[in-house]
Amino acid sequence: MRPPDKPRGRGVDEETFDAFYAASVGRLIGQLYAMTGDLAEAQDVVQEAFVRAWERRAQLDLDGGAPEAWVRTVAWRLAVSRWRRMRTALSFARRQGPPATVPPPEPHHVLLVQALRGIPEAQRRAVVLHHLCDLTVEQVAAETDSPVGTVKSHLSRGRASLARLLADTELDPRTGLGPGTGLGPGSGPDQGTGSATDPGPGTAKRPEVPHV
Structure with a gap:
């Protein structure tokens, strides 16, 4: 299974990346939990995917480069392959400090x-x-x-x-x-094929879906 293409963009600094991580990590863990059915595994693969994004932060574009979709795809492929890069993950975890408290799922x-x-x-x-x-x-x-x-x-x-x-x-x-x-x-x-918030002309609107 080939890895996804590298994210392409103008790059972000450490502070901007930290903000991106804080804003999206809980949502991505919830999504991968729904995909895998294993909360611990979801947390593991999302953290590892962020490690890879951190290593490629010079190519990230948070405005138009869909970095969250890239992280989600990497996390999913990690869950399928069961492949771990523990040393890099631990280094990233040490830099971030203790993980934020994530409330239990509803x-x-x-x-x-x-x-x-x-x-x-x-x-x-x-x-x-x-x-x-x-x-x-x-x-x-x-x-x-x-x-x-x-x-x-x-x-x-x-x-x-x-x-x-x-x-x-x-x-x-x-x-x-x-x-x-x-x-x-x-x-x-x-x-229809539009999003829940913008379904496009002539398309029935799906109920809004809050992020998990």
Whole structure:
């Protein structure tokens, strides 16, 4: 599995990178937790992905270079390969000091992650990227290196499987699902390819999805 392309940009200084890290680390851990179903692993691979971003900070562009998507892609590939660079990670952790306290996930988020564990990996990743990371179908296709049609199929099948797994729970799709899932009625891939906040002309607007 080849690594993602290096981020390209004008570079950032240490203070700016630290601010980027503080603003996005909790959100990325939540997203990788939803993808992997393992909170400890999610924390591990996100930290390692930030190590790689730190090493390439001279090429980062925080304005238009989508550095958060780059970090998320690296973290996902680390989770798949189970590859760790512990010495570099420990060095980065020492520089950052004690990790910030991350509140435990909400009960509905834990329930959703448990259901996500029950669907195939490709469907799970597509559902998380589209509904929790708030990416368009085209953006999911680009991040997963998959055709748009394949992404739509993963989303459709994943939602159908989740509906069965979440039946008779507080996230039952027949009742609109619980807060913060972004998986309620009218939020499927057939609703267009715009983002939740800007779905584009002539496209039904999906419910807003708060960051996890």
